[in-house]
Amino acid sequence: MxxxxxxxxxFCWGVRRTVDKVMEVAGQADGPVVTLGPIIHNPQAVARFRDKGVGTVNAVGEVADGTTVVVRTHGAIRDELERAKARGLEVVDGTCPYVKYPQAIAQRLSEEGYHVVIVGDANHAEIKGVVSYSKGPCTVVKPGGEIPEIKARKVAVIAQTTCIGAEFERVVGALALRHREVRAVNTICNxxxxxxxxxxxxxxxxxxxxxxxxxxxxxxxxxxxxxxxxxxxxxxxxxxxxxxxxxxxxxxxxxxxxxxxxxxxxxxxxxxxxxxxx
Structure with a gap:
């Protein structure tokens, strides 16, 4: 055939960067190494990390003292990172730079008074992280789903980095007809x-x-x-x-x-x- x-x-560049970082940390750390959530959404790769002694936890509360915590490619919820730092845990940030972008945009636009709308999956680790950086009202719209009524004059729209472009356009277009001011920032990864x-x-x-x-x-x-x-x-x-x-x-x-x-x-x-x- x-x-x-x-x-x-x-592997994209961001994932390869994080995978290499995990392997580097695993080879240098004096104590246990864990990732905060599956480092990437691939069971076979996660199994290989486990064979190398790298564990997976879902929350900082599960981490023992003296453990190095690697933040997965999709990023982490802001409060979880603050808990890790408050405990004095060694934190290695493996968040893809393209994921950091919507995090920063959500924070900045919410501080400017925009109601932030994110086109993506509310249950996805990336979106949970992005939502946690918003300082004000935030709504997640599922691709293909209904666009809810939002009581705000100023709306800013961003997207999950893996969102299909047509879905981002659909949400931006619909909101542009409903609100006086709509700001769209395309955060879809190149x-x-x-x-x-x-x-x-x-x-x-x-x-x-x-x-x-x-x-x-x-x-x-x-x-x-x-x-x-x-x-x-x-x-x-x-x-x-x-x-x-x-x-x-x-x-x-x-x-x-x-x-x-x-x-x-x-x-x-x-x-x-x-x-x-x-």
Whole structure:
């Protein structure tokens, strides 16, 4: 089987930076090392960190004294970081710089009196962190969801870094008709835009698409949704173990894309499985 891999498949710059930082800390720390939440949304990568002795906690209250805490790629809730510092814990900030941007924007615009609207998943770690930096009213609008009535003259709209651009535009446009002043700051990561464009182009050129990445990874799910709109024969898997030969009956060329938190070795495992098909 001929396999065509998207140019931007696999780790983005921000994720690779954080992963390298965790491995560096694990090799140098005198005591235990934990990440505050899964360092990235990929079970296979998290398992490898665990094998290296790096644990995962959900809150600072679970951390023992003398432990080094690494903040995951998606950032952390502001209060949690303050608790860690108040306890004197060693904190290594692995937050992706592209995630720090909406955090800073939410804080600044809320201080300027804007009601901050974030287009994203309220349950996602990144958005929980961004919300925690807002100093005033803040509303999270789910992509594709209803836009609630907001009683404010001044509204500022930002987005989850992995948001689909069309959803950001939809929310900004709707709010612009309702409020006297609407300020839009596009906080979508450049890598996300590029990766999604590559996925669209790939889906048009192949007989089927496999998108590889954690099932809890928002950017990976978006890639699968984008590809499926163009190529119905699109599957989202975490590893080659989930693939089924029947999916590719009659296919000559299969496209392969992967989320920003998918390790290269996982992508290669899927690619090798596909190439072995007759």
């Amino acid at each position: 001929d396999v065509k891999i998207a140019r931007t498949a696999g 890598d996300t835009d590029e990766r999604q464009a590559d996925a669209r182009a790939l889906a048009r050129e192949v007989d089927a698409v496999v998108v590889v990445g954690g099932k809890s990874s928002a950017n990976t799910r978006h890639l699968a949704e984008i590809c499926r709109e163009i190529q119905p024969r699109t599957w989202h898997v975490e590893t080659e173990a989930e693939l089924d030969r029947a999916w590719f009956a009659g296919c000559k060329v299969v496209g392969l894309s992967a989320g920003a938190s998918t390790p290269d070795w996982v992508v290669e495992g899927v690619a090798a499985w596909l190439r072995a098909l007759p």
